[in-house]
Amino acid sequence: xxxxxxxxxxxxxxxxxxxxxxxxxxxxxxxxxxxxxxxxxxxxxxxxxxxxxxxxxxxxxxxxxxxxxxxxxxxxxxxxxxxxxxxxxxxxxxxxxxxxxxxxxxxxxxxxxxxxxxxxxxxxxxxxxxxxxxxxxxxxxxxxxxxxxxxxxxxxxxxxxxxxxxxxxxxxxxxxxxxxxxxxxxxxxxxxxxxxxxxxxxxxxxxxxxxxxxxxxxxxxxxxxxx
Amino acid sequence: xxxxxxxxxxxxxxxxxxxxxxxxxxxxxxxxxxxxxxxxxxxxxxxxxxxxxxxxxxxxxxxxxxxxxxxxxxxxxxxxxxxxxxxxxxxxxxxxxxxxxxxxxxxxxxxxxxxxxxxxxxxxxxxxxxxxxxxxxxxxxxxxxxxxxxxxxxxxxxxxxxxxxxxxxxxxxxxxxxxxxxxxxxxxxxxxxxxx
Numbered sequence: 495x496x497x498x499x500x501x502x503x504x505x506x507x508x509x510x511x512x513x514x515x516x517x518x519x520x521x522x523x524x525x526x527x528x529x530x531x532x533x534x535x536x537x538x539x540x541x542x543x544x545x546x547x548x549x550x551x552x553x554x555x556x557x558x559x560x561x562x563x564x565x566x567x568x569x570x571x572x573x574x575x576x577x578x579x580x581x582x583x584x585x586x587x588x589x590x591x592x593x594x595x596x597x598x599x600x601x602x603x604x605x606x607x608x609x610x611x612x613x614x615x616x617x618x619x620x621x622x623x624x625x626x627x628x629x630x631x632x633x634x635x636x637x638x639x640x641x642x643x644x645x646x647x648x649x650x651x652x653x654x655x656x657x658x659x660x661x662x663x664x665x666x667x668x669x670x671x672x673x674x675x676x677x678x679x680x681x682x683x684x685x686x687x688x689x690x691x692x693x694x695x696x697x698x699x700x701x702x703x704x705x706x707x708x709x710x711x712x713x714x715x716x717x718x719x720x721x
Numbered sequence: 722x723x724x725x726x727x728x729x730x731x732x733x734x735x736x737x738x739x740x741x742x743x744x745x746x747x748x749x750x751x752x753x754x755x756x757x758x759x760x761x762x763x764x765x766x767x768x769x770x771x772x773x774x775x776x777x778x779x780x781x782x783x784x785x786x787x788x789x790x791x792x793x794x795x796x797x798x799x800x801x802x803x804x805x806x807x808x809x810x811x812x813x814x815x816x817x818x819x820x821x822x823x824x825x826x827x828x829x830x831x832x833x834x835x836x837x838x839x840x841x842x843x844x845x846x847x848x849x850x851x852x853x854x855x856x857x858x859x860x861x862x863x864x865x866x867x868x869x870x871x872x873x874x875x876x877x878x879x880x881x882x883x884x885x886x887x888x889x890x891x892x893x894x895x896x897x898x899x900x901x902x903x904x905x906x907x908x909x910x911x912x913x914x915x916x917x
Contacts, residue, residue, distance in 0.1 A: 534789045534793075536782060536785040536786070536789075537785075539785045539788045539789055539792075540781070540784075540785050540788075543785075543788055582766060583763075583766060584759040584760070584762050584763035584766065585759055585763075666762055667758055667762070670758035670759070670761040670762045670765075671757075671758040673758075673761050674756070674757065674758055674760075674761055688761065688765070691761065691762070691765050692765050692768070692769070695762070695765045695766060695769060696769060699769070
């Protein structure tokens with residue numbers, strides 16, 4: 495039952511079984527492992543091509559130490575992009591709209607990049623807190639600002655993903671409700687609203703893919719900075 | 722059996738479409754499925770999906786096929802390369818075997834060469850020896866000829882000397898006077914022939 499507009503984002507529970515687990519495991523079914531190298535399945539070929547291209551593009555300009563994170567980053571990207579795109583279908587639940595899940599992804603990974611940096615090259619990691627060529631008077635202020643910017647990164651990562659997807663889903667729901675409401679009263683307005691919904695859905699599909707990419711890209715950048 | 726009746730009756734299989742329509746109308750009329758905002762969203766997504774697949778489907782399929790072709794071509798190339806290198810190895814082996822067969826011919830040819838060289842050398846030496854012997858014999862002949870000629874000349878000189886010495890002065894005068902009278906007579910006859 496529609497209590498308020500945000501009720502679509504409640505974690506679904508069916509007979510006290512949290513269905514979010516099912517939603518989280520579902521993308522696993524879409525990426526079968528490469529059984530044989532000579533399999534000529536079109537879907538698998540395209541998937542492998544996409545994964546190869548993405549991995550190469552993400553890790554092209556990085557040291558071999560960063561390449562240790564390749565599996566994690568590529569699988570994270572695939573996971574988030576499939577969760578987002580599956581959420582575009584009707585009557586589905588998108589786990590990435592839950593702030594808890596996104597923070598659960600962002601905070602440990604960001605913390606790992608920072609700790610890796612501090613462990614391997616502490617001086618260089620601390621040196622990132624002060625950009626080159628700042629006037630001497632501004633140094634204390636700038637260090638404080640850079641520290642705050644460093645500490646706010648996980649929140650930015652998590653909240654960015656959550657906010658984008660939540661806003662998108664919310665807009666789709668509102669405009670679809672408006673279109674439905676107008677359909678019996680003023681069909682012309684309903685048509686316009688439907689066209690708006692079409693454009694918005696296109697945007698949302700793009701946003702779903704871009705947000706996943708941005709998440710992983712920023713993580714790889716933080717890693718390269720600290721590696 | 723019922724499914725066969727439902728689905729296969731008639732020339733075109735209208736069964737599934739009838740079932741689908743009936744189900745949808747049933748669920749709508751009984752409000753088992755309620756039309757809400759998600760329906761509109763589903764229609765929108767469905768339209769986008771259908772449009773995307775219709776427009777980009779063949780290109781994407783061709784691209785995937787091309788990737789598969791490249792993969793198969795790579796394997797094929799490896800296989801072809803291996804096979805061609807093996808065929809090349811077989812040819813090389815056959816050539817080596819032919820070479821080994823021809824080895825005895827090579828030895829024969831070399832043996833012939835060596836024999837010819839020895840023969841040539843022998844003939845050269847023989848020739849040289851013959852020439853030297855001939856030269857020495859020619860020298861002896863020339864020596865003998867020289868001896869004979871010198872003897873001849875000496876004998877002729879001795880004969881001349883003795884003849885000249887045997888001629889007395891009286892005989893010499895007589896012979897000279899006779900020669901003069903002969904010459905005069907000859908001159909007269911010649912003159913007479915000239916004027917006649």
